[in-house]
């Protein structure tokens with residue numbers, strides 16, 4: 001039977017929220033707060049939280065709950081200034097955290113062993129601060145973006161030695177998960193200033209590490225428990241395709257379930273969108289694809305080791321300067337006061353291309369390389385085999401394809417607008433990668449989820465809306481002329 005021309009098709013729900021991470025849950029909360037409860041969150045995994053993902057680590061009897069993904073509340077609050085909403089959720093849900101002392105609890109090493117180069121390290125802190133101030137200062141003058149490497153050079157910083165390069169790495173790559181060459185000067189300065197610099201509208205320069213044994217994701221799960229009903233959550237359901245038109249959306253899962261809705265909000269990571277892990281019908285327009293492929297999905301990898309006994313530094317952090325920049329550089333002890341004393345756990349972080357490299361290797365080879373670095377750091381200690389060893393492969397994981405987004409200097413404001421833009425007035429895009437000020441961060445996912453949830457609710461209340469606009473073609477400010 002053909003539908004009558006004016007008959008409005010009945011959809012299963014008003015809004016489908018695709019993905020149950022921070023952005024999805026906060027989008028749902030915003031809908032709920034505006035009186036829209038006819039929504040469903042569709043999540044591939046068996047739990048909510050997304051990239052807030054805990055696991056049990058350690059040999060039997062010595063196990064601790066640690067975080068494979070997000071671990072820090074980055075920027076908290078200064079006085080009664082703006083607060084990081086993740087900090088507020090951590091307080092509200094009594095999350096157990098510890099102050100992470102990035103700058104003053106540091107021991108330095110290079111490939112010859114323990115070497116004190118704290119002076120070099122402190123100079124790198126000043127260089128980075130200067131980089132972000134001058135980078136932010138380009139915005140009011142409408143100066144063109146460049147890479148952060150260009151920025152460093154323009155503020156007179158040209159690291160050369162292994163110790164200088166490791167110090168730079170700690171300030172830069174360890175945050176953005178990519179090199180200064182791969183990263184926008186303006187966008188990285190903004191992300192830094194709006195998060196860490198209260199003088200620029202940021203929260204604070206404090207960082208809290210979650211040590212909560214319910215997992216860091218407890219804060220977002222507990223928030224969800226306050227308003228989500230069981231019928232609003234569909235777990236263990238991997239979305240395969242999303243069909244969209246001016247009349248609504250239809251979502252099909254890998255096991256064939258089909259759900260229709262008036263609106264859909266996708267929260268898939270940038271990596272998932274880039275890799276066609278979910279397909280769209282019709283395929284995404286050229287301007288949307290250009291935006292998706294022009295932003296970068298970076299990777300940040302924590303490699304966990306547990307030893308029978310602690311033989312290492314007694315600070316929270318250690319920096320290792322290899323001959324090769326980015327080779328197992330940032331070490332963090334959890335076997336330290338306030339964290340998990342007696343646990344025998346230490347972890348090392350790699351990022352960017354180095355993360356992709358180790359994901360392609362067998363665990364045994366990565367373990368050997370890491371032990372080799374420890375032997376360089378401690379030439380006089382006989383390093384035993386670890387009793388537990390683990391690292392996640394975020395880049396290979398088809399639900400993420402990396403850890404968080406990073407903004408390259410070729411990604412311009414119009415691309416950013418197009419990344420967020422609505423399709424056919426029905427299909428909305430949100431998540432950390434869509435945040436202009438806080439891409440990469442949990443609070444970026446939060447603010448984007450909130451903004452999208454509010455916009456979709458307003459749209460429904462108005463009986464429809466155009467959604468967020470796009471730019472059909474992204475042009476150079478002044479064209480190339482032959």
Ligand SMILES: Cc1cc2nc3c(=O)[nH]c(=O)nc-3n(C[C@H](O)[C@H](O)[C@H](O)COP(=O)(O)OP(=O)(O)OC[C@H]3O[C@@H](n4cnc5c(N)ncnc54)[C@H](O)[C@@H]3O)c2cc1C
Nearest residue numbers: 019021022023044050051070071072239403431432442445
């Ligand atoms: C290793 C690592 C360290 C980090 N450290 C920090 C930190 O210390 N502090 C900080 O602020 N941020 C950190 N981040 C970033 C932070 O975790 C993210 O910005 C944030 O969690 C993103 O939330 P989201 O809702 O946008 O995306 P996601 O959490 O990715 O949510 C999307 C959801 O979609 C689901 N999904 C994907 N594909 C499908 C499909 N086909 N069908 C159904 N569901 C699907 C996923 O399972 C996921 O639950 C880190 C991330 C990683 C990976």
